[in-house]
Amino acid sequence: MKNKAYNFLGVPDISLKDARFAILPVPFEATVSCLPGTKDGPASIISSSNYVELYDEEINGEAYLAGIKTLPAEEPDYKSLKKMVSNIRETASRHVKEGRMVVGLGGEHSVSLGLAEAYFLQRPAMKVVSFDAHADLRAEYQGTRYSHACVMRRIRELGCTIYTAGVRSISREEKDFLETTEGAEVLFAHDMGGDWPGVFNGMLPPGEYYISFDLDFLDPSILPETGTPEPGGFYWNETIRFFRHFIGRPDIRVAGFDVVELAPQKNITPSSFLAAKLVYKIIGLLAVNNGWL
Amino acid sequence: MKNKAYNFLGVPDISLKDARFAILPVPFEATVSCLPGTKDGPASIISSSNYVELYDEEINGEAYLAGIKTLPAEEPDYKSLKKMVSNIRETASRHVKEGRMVVGLGGEHSVSLGLAEAYFLQRPAMKVVSFDAHADLRAEYQGTRYSHACVMRRIRELGCTIYTAGVRSISREEKDFLETTEGAEVLFAHDMGGDWPGVFNGMLPPGEYYISFDLDFLDPSILPETGTPEPGGFYWNETIRFFRHFIGRPDIRVAGFDVVELAPQKNITPSSFLAAKLVYKIIGLLAVNNGWL
Amino acid sequence: MKNKAYNFLGVPDISLKDARFAILPVPFEATVSCLPGTKDGPASIISSSNYVELYDEEINGEAYLAGIKTLPAEEPDYKSLKKMVSNIRETASRHVKEGRMVVGLGGEHSVSLGLAEAYFLQRPAMKVVSFDAHADLRAEYQGTRYSHACVMRRIRELGCTIYTAGVRSISREEKDFLETTEGAEVLFAHDMGGDWPGVFNGMLPPGEYYISFDLDFLDPSILPETGTPEPGGFYWNETIRFFRHFIGRPDIRVAGFDVVELAPQKNITPSSFLAAKLVYKIIGLLAVNNGWL
Amino acid sequence: MKNKAYNFLGVPDISLKDARFAILPVPFEATVSCLPGTKDGPASIISSSNYVELYDEEINGEAYLAGIKTLPAEEPDYKSLKKMVSNIRETASRHVKEGRMVVGLGGEHSVSLGLAEAYFLQRPAMKVVSFDAHADLRAEYQGTRYSHACVMRRIRELGCTIYTAGVRSISREEKDFLETTEGAEVLFAHDMGGDWPGVFNGMLPPGEYYISFDLDFLDPSILPETGTPEPGGFYWNETIRFFRHFIGRPDIRVAGFDVVELAPQKNITPSSFLAAKLVYKIIGLLAVNNGWL
Amino acid sequence: MKNKAYNFLGVPDISLKDARFAILPVPFEATVSCLPGTKDGPASIISSSNYVELYDEEINGEAYLAGIKTLPAEEPDYKSLKKMVSNIRETASRHVKEGRMVVGLGGEHSVSLGLAEAYFLQRPAMKVVSFDAHADLRAEYQGTRYSHACVMRRIRELGCTIYTAGVRSISREEKDFLETTEGAEVLFAHDMGGDWPGVFNGMLPPGEYYISFDLDFLDPSILPETGTPEPGGFYWNETIRFFRHFIGRPDIRVAGFDVVELAPQKNITPSSFLAAKLVYKIIGLLAVNNGWL
């Protein structure tokens, strides 16, 4: 409501070279399963972010001062999903090469493939840690290999080791794939107790990571507006606790991250507000741990 | 709410060979412009149709007795829009060859290409009459030639003469195409007065027609739930008057039709109820004029 | 929002003996067809009425000064629909006997039976004029003779002559009943042009009338929130024109009226605001023509 | 969205004799208290079930292979609630006699009376275990003995012992009834800690049970769309834990079950998705423990 | 959704000196009567404008080429309404002095006072023509002289002659004011037939005008999302016809205009799309008639 620029957090616009974080909105939706609307996710996160407090009392700082630039939204290309993914990769790659951390706002989960690949091309040892109610490990879905339901399979095929927490919906095909494939590990929801933040950190070896956060990891009670809201999900405090631990680890380096699968029913909702606050919280933790504040 | 079968109108299921009309739900949405939800259109029309009165006092008959069979919904194929369109064409062709009139329920307008082509392959002299707020004559849109915004251009390229009424949103490119192309005629909304049903009938030469009805032809006051609700549209009574005249003409034969671009916000709404009643009204007029009642 | 009493129009509460009009909320819903919510109709009309201007520039007066008292809502009785209807009749009868005009706010249309009967018991020559998209002339519906779909049949059976305008959905059974029964006349929507207010007045012989206004008479564009929103309905100005003519006729006396079948989706909506204004407009015309202002 | 049959889970249709589970939709709503919409519950559960994964990683199987048949929806009968309940009992009895497990989808809670009675007639030693925020033990409510608020009282009167967990809203009359009546036991929400699944199992003696699951047992945060959403309810994981324990007990046999009181605001929502997954989870546990997989 | 700048129409950003039109969003809401949400009006109009076709077939041109610049939103100031209005006046005055036409997007109607005053200070002979369902002529409302319900009274007090069309809700106080005051003329809705565009033009003497368009002038069927949706309003085609005539008059000069009182329920809706198209249509007519295209 302030006389703000239209961007993530509504902060004064800065030049690209002063930005450590580049917010990339990817309003892309093609193959959604159940509740539609992920195309409106990025705009909704940006709108809600204008009501997020800039100061964070846990960090004791204003993380936006590390330099956050909102990029123009990636233009959809409906020629094919494959083309869309490669467009995203190209956009992201430019920024990654210039040393900025690209923060992807989805859009459906398939956008993570383009983003992860952009990082992977620069950092081939990079691993991927994802948070998701679904395994997303299908070979193909609804006629395409680029569906959200295939994204972790495609990322695994790039050569990245993948670690996924929170899965509580998986097909027999994906279960078989998991049992016969190396480099793809899943922590199922039914094996996650209150101590999962520590347990999952324990599963993750040192190294550089890309984080892909599908919002359906969270319980539908706190995040109802997503493509397929699976009951039995996870909560805010424990999720933040995981990130505080993980990002604070001296043996871990985070390359970049995305937050995807918001399907907002209005422009500003509790779900989009949470998503905006999650993005800013992760940025804050990264800024502090990289010594940028 | 009656102990009905789940189908259009909730009538007793009949065998395919007894059906003169085959309702084909095509829950396909990929390139929608403004308000999402066309993937839910067909299910919503079917749900609402269960509350439509079977008797029609204008026809003085129960048109469902002519034989209406609801087909399974066409499965989306997200490999590419082109593939999706060819799948629809194949499904529809089987029924057209066996003499059934396929009634397409969209889904976004691009589904009309597959449907129209299925008819055109059997009846190469067929023309297409469409009702639409938009010209849908772009060469390409958002990276694809199979967008809803290109559908009439593609149909024209099949070789069909096309006639569109109700246009009140058009790009310069489409306007230029119209002025330089034969076989594509548009009756603009700003040229349509209260007598447009007669005027438009006057523009349509004798012959066989496929009817494509994009619900955004109607005024958003009576049909708000559509992809791009352009103000200044048309109303129920005048639209029905057009169809009564057109279908009643002895020099006209209707090959088939579709009703597309319903983007319902709930399962049963005034918009979907209107769409269901429109489908049944057209079926009724066809049944009477073909002597099937 | 003013420091108002909670009642129709939010006007100062008056004693029953000073009231010429008694507003009776009947939040009753049991057999609705398509869109649920008529049980919330009365409260919604009352809430919206608090935003209706008390002065009416056409009447050049403030009709509430004639004396309007809002009664407590009629308590639902789910023993059976028959019991519910007789409860309503008893409540209304008390007021009718004492000379107050009871204004029923529905609730589903079946409540009109109890209201009309209360008047009829005092005034056996009374006729009923109704506005409805449906004929409501079924012998029985969904296992009961007291459904909204039977209400005009039941009222006819009391001995009242009934006149209904606006019908655009009717079953074969009801059509047959109409053709073989005296004392039940319908003006079908497809026979109603812009001059219907005069035509319908011409059909209505002199005498005393009860008015039952089912809001689905109106076009769904102006009144979408009703049980079964049939397209091709009627508009505000022409409806008010009818009432101005009808209530102004020296050969007509209005006994009472109801407005039913509002199914609001929120507490205050354009539909409920219209319904509230319609109720107040009719009250205003009655107050002026009875010389109460 | 697949080219599925319209039924629970969207699986291929099977013949009645191959079905171990018969899904009975009962779209019945008459006496709801607070938030309307239970009549749309069954259709919404079925729609959402089409997005539930057929494989269950906890069961390590696809429970639908045990044989699930979706019956036509029970037709409402508004003659009286008593009549409606007896209709349900008759429909269910046919299947119970033929050895199928009827799975009731509500609809308001009063439908459980007809279902439970159908089982009880075959198995007079059967007990009933219910999950509910309300005691539902009133003698009469809103003029009828067949309201949802009376259903457990009526079931107790059949002769069944009843056990209810989760109650956090009860009237003085019901409290007095509980204290003076044998065979009706309630575990109040304020006495249920994190170990309630074990505690409640401990209260339930060996034998055969009918399970009635009123969705308002759950916390409104995970199940907001129900008739009366009482705060302080229960969560997904603990509820599933109860069922895993209960259904796995060798001294327990489950006769049948229902899931009622979903009042969906749209066709597919997080609430209806949860309800669909709950139904399938219980079916899966029953299939495994009965050796049907 | 294209890779657009975030501004009205989503067109490439231009410098202030190249702009003939300056869009000023005023997301201000304090005293709304009935349906809340006008604070979200400007953002919603801007979002919807991104789906409005840039070419206008009636103008045969792309009006945005005349130079349209979207200003930052006016920051709310809740010290008092008086202060808010003076802030708006100051912002607008800067642009008016530099020769740009400020196009105000509301926000509630009280914002028009600041805008009109900014123009009036430069052009003391300016008149105001407004479109409104309400007279907005109260001396004071809800404790303040700066409510939306007083805005035309305040503008009259500046010294402007005011002309309002469409009024169908007025208090006795306002009626008395009208009858005793010069320089304030109202064309009541009940006196407006199909020829009102001509009649109203006939009432408007030559000169320079500020146009204030309260969206509740329109019928709630085409514009339901406004503060107080009065039935019996006006339609798109006749409204555009008025503006085509009025703006085309050689004896009329338009100083500036605003479109206010959109209360959108979601970010993009049929109401906000209509409002966006109306703003662009008026800009187009002004651009053509000023010779800017």
Added chain:
Amino acid sequence: MKNKAYNFLGVPDISLKDARFAILPVPFEATVSCLPGTKDGPASIISSSNYVELYDEEINGEAYLAGIKTLPAEEPDYKSLKKMVSNIRETASRHVKEGRMVVGLGGEHSVSLGLAEAYFLQRPAMKVVSFDAHADLRAEYQGTRYSHACVMRRIRELGCTIYTAGVRSISREEKDFLETTEGAEVLFAHDMGGDWPGVFNGMLPPGEYYISFDLDFLDPSILPETGTPEPGGFYWNETIRFFRHFIGRPDIRVAGFDVVELAPQKNITPSSFLAAKLVYKIIGLLAVNNGWL
């Protein structure tokens, strides 16, 4: 739905002198941050309260028997926020002087200033305990010192010691104020574990308290309909546990309380039902501990 008076709980109306609790609806909204609608909060709480069970099984009594009177809603005064607050203080003071406990229903949080001051004038030793996701300690916000974002600062300035639990959004300015000011203590959400009810009670010295409950203290999963829904909030059971302990302390006396910041999207929702039940639960605990039952 019962034939109830329109008041909190729908109980029989009583005279003011018999009332121990006076419910004061304050439908005031002017400076809300994110999700609009607090002006509808009081009416929504009252509507929902009609579905709250009068008997409370934990108290084993019907607390309404202690005497609850619903006052007319406080009329908004938009002259300025300062004026509005002083109006509330005057209304509340009359009741406080006569010994009634005023229960404020918001409306935005700024209304608490008027209420707290009314008590403070009679009881200058009174402290304030508040529940809030935000510190509300700004000196000024959006041009006014009377915004909801400043309310605890203003209350501190009266001379009250203030204690706030649940804060998880705070600005640097407020943090600095806290660190440099005596008499303002905050228990941050990130320091609150499962034992916070005891910890917070331990922070609160003996004495007399006013309780201000901003509903955004609660987690958005159980209370999504509030102005700014901050994730990581608190739940029903633990909150009730706090109040049971606090109100039961022999060294504590509660002067009065308010429940504010409900922004309901419909008239009756899970959020408003929870708010109504919370108000009644606190009343019940006060009634028991004051020996009024």
